[in-house]
Amino acid sequence: MARATPEKRRSRTRGQAGNDRRTQIIKVATALFREKGYHVTSLDDIADRIGFTKPAIYYYFKSKEDVLFAIVNSIVDEALERFRAIADGPGSAGERIHALLVEHTRTILRNLDANTVFYNERGLLSPKREKEMRQREREYTEVMRSLYAEGVASGELLDIDPSVATATLLGASIWSYRWFDPKGRLSVDEVAEQIAKLLLNGYRR
């Protein structure tokens, strides 16, 4: 069990190096949490793969949960930002929803590891943090819901319950994280376009 000597202190400034290490821990943890799940992954697993020991992680994070939180938090931040930009942009309600769906799927599929952890493991956060996550997620669900309601009012969109519509459209997009194969024949952009097209037009020709 001789530990692999980690390549110590690259000749860099202290702050930058610390940031790299933190980023590296997050990256490795993200991959492992996705592969095995949060509880099956031990801090030793993470440390081993990086090449140092468990207590090193506590130099950068206060707890295991904090590592998960860092991953989950970055995802929701990113999503919320993109949503607002598109929702506040030009176009009819229907056009903006289309743009939203394409962008949403793209964002998920381009960062599959972190998004998988987000959707699979966020329920394991402390009640307080989980509540906060739900709150921020509701914010961007609400952005789309009000867009949909606007489209129904103007007669542009199918008249069903806007909450059901929003949840269904987003769900169809989100679910791609479970079946998309980065090594498959279709690219992220192709899949994102096809999903959005199907939702816009329906499967009946």
Add this chain to the structure above:
Amino acid sequence: MARATPEKRRSRTRGQAGNDRRTQIIKVATALFREKGYHVTSLDDIADRIGFTKPAIYYYFKSKEDVLFAIVNSIVDEALERFRAIADGPGSAGERIHALLVEHTRTILRNLDANTVFYNERGLLSPKREKEMRQREREYTEVMRSLYAEGVASGELLDIDPSVATATLLGASIWSYRWFDPKGRLSVDEVAEQIAKLLLNGYRR
């Protein structure tokens, strides 16, 4: 290991008692696995809620994973059965897909606890069992995929990749397990109809 099987016990005076106990363990485990997740739920938690002690569970199950497997397995069985009945029934490809989607959503929402466990925790089964689950799931995905391809060939359905279409339609239906509120204003049937309607027609009026 030289213990009596539950089957032997069942033939006693108490009749279905053994079976009831097993069913009760599954029911309680399903609720707890959904609430807290598989790994956060201990066998003591399950036993406590029923009112006996942990070793009693080992009278009915060989391991904790076997309890999870019993839950997950029943779900995939049920889904596969319903899928085949509808797919082999009457109607055009589009009509059968519609019926499939309504029924699929209904089945999930009527049995939310077990389906939530199925979709959230099945990845925690042993590699062998997980592979088996994936296999059976692919069977019913394939049922729908070939229906979709048939509809594209006949010109009835939107011409996109049948695999993408199938995954997206099913995903939109499945995702309802995450947002449906049994105490909300819409019933299971209403939600199932609205989802299917949206997918059939698209959100653009």
Add this chain to the structure above:
DNA sequence: CCTACCGATCGGTAGG
């Protein structure tokens, strides 16, 4: 179906 208990794992800390 119970009491009693074991072995292993693991998050986290002390102290350097």
Add this chain to the structure above:
DNA sequence: CCTACCGATCGGTAGG
């Protein structure tokens, strides 16, 4: 960022 280690939890078993 390391060595050494603790306390608690927990799946599972022995033996009745």
